[in-house]
Amino acid sequence: MSQTLLVTGGAGFVGTALIRSLLTEFPDATVVSLDNYFTGTPENHIDDSRISYLEGSTVDLAKIWAAHGLPAPELVFHLGEYSRIVQSFEDHDLTWDFNVLGTKEVIKFTATAGAKLIYAGSSSKFGNDGDDENLNPYAWTKAKNIEYIKNYSNWFGLDYAITYFYNVYGPGQIANGKYATVIGIFERLYLAGLPLTVVSPGTQTRDFTHIDDIVRGLLLVARGGTGDGYLLGTGREWPLAEVATMFGTEIQLIPALPGERVRGKADLTKAAGLGWQPENQLDKYIAGFVAANPR
Template sequence: MSQTLLVTGGAGFVGSALIESLLTEFPDAAIVSLDNYFTGTLENHVNDPRVTYVEGSTVEIAKIWADRGLPSPSIVFHLGEYSRIVQSFEDHDLTWDYNLLGTKEVVKFSAAAGAKLIYAGSSSKFGNDGEDENLNPYAWTKAKNIEYIKNYSNWFGLDYAITYFYNVYGPGQITNGKYATVIGIFQRQYLKGEPLTVVSPGTQTRDFTHIDDIVRGIVLVARGGAGDGYLLGTGREWPLAEVAGLFGTEHVLVPALPGERVRGQADLTKAAGLGWTPENRLDRYIADFVAANPR
């Protein structure tokens, strides 16, 4: 293999889809996934001899790499963090450990290896003129990591590019349990014949982005991106009640949850400069899902 690529969180929703893409985009590369399997699953493993799956914590990334005698990676795709807003209040310690302690070690490891770091930031950073980054433990830790990566690059040298994902949906999304995604929850409830539960007031908006577009964007940023500001979304705001209505079934409002933002919409300017544009639409995705699963 001509190079090694590292994907932290490679057994998760976005990470596993990224690995599938990297196998095609980098045909001469070996790929290593480092995952603690907090939300990642064995079912997400890609069956290819070029992919090696390692179970472990990013806090111990340097030791894990050295113990296994793995070659230094040329690109590190860092997706392996805690990534839920409301749940981060309950999981405060996990959020701190996975996002702050883990990412500190990934940054140091990437710089020592001379690797380019592709970091998945949180789109919550941009809400309410930046004030939303303080709404919850998750958003705050992600915002601090952006500051840390930039400072580390200035202090010690680090090649990096930072992406931001906007409400990813599509095949492989989590549909059950406390870490399920919005569209995953709606699909599960639809299939069970249950009313869709929309968090009050239902007018809050999100920018929903298909997994295929996200992965394509990550690869483009890895190839040609530098620095901060690669927002991967569609640029369209969807009110959550309107999204539920696309399923053509009833929905009910449930109490508001702590730490959630009012709006979400991506500015695609910098990602578009790399030739990236979203190709998938949420309404078409839901229409196809409903058509394939008539009630």
């Protein structure tokens, strides 16, 4: 039986990689991407007749879906939210609109369709014994969405599973502009022959996860996951200054930024229960990148 799968944020970094895998893993399915193209881009579109790319806000999801006469989806992968920590102070209104108003409508739409929601939560909520969820507008909205999903399920019925991404990197990552990722920034500066900028003090740690591992985790959770707690990381902390030195070039410390957490490390217990383990390592990835781009 054919299926309809919805990916919000399907023209973004993670969404594009996910859609590519969905086409392989669900050969009889059609995939619908809804993206407002805030960080997503048409250049990420995959040329396949089984994909429909819709432009619009998640706030208007139900209206957009009805206007196109689409069948109810079986799976909804909700990746289309605002997803930057430091920038969320400046973009407070956007963070609220994308992550609160938009996600409320995605949850309602999914429940009405009788579909399963796979939600991309933020690992920022786990830092400092949970207190880090209050460090910045982004982390706070993401943490509140988790509460809302659980309550909505109890109030009205909703099949859901919640994943948490830890600093995703790999092909397709954003390397330019204010929404660039850490590894994307490092690669861009390296290729330009510039010092790699590291936010002070440089000892803060992150758990970096390859995009291929994230996508495998999402598919496993979609098939067999239920409820909260699927952390997708490597379980290893990398100090940011140490990561920068792996590129073998000069580094430059820049002033500390507001809202940044001190540590990040995933507990893989629940994801491992589905048979998921990370297969890619950051140091090997960087070594391969440097070898392919000698200076």
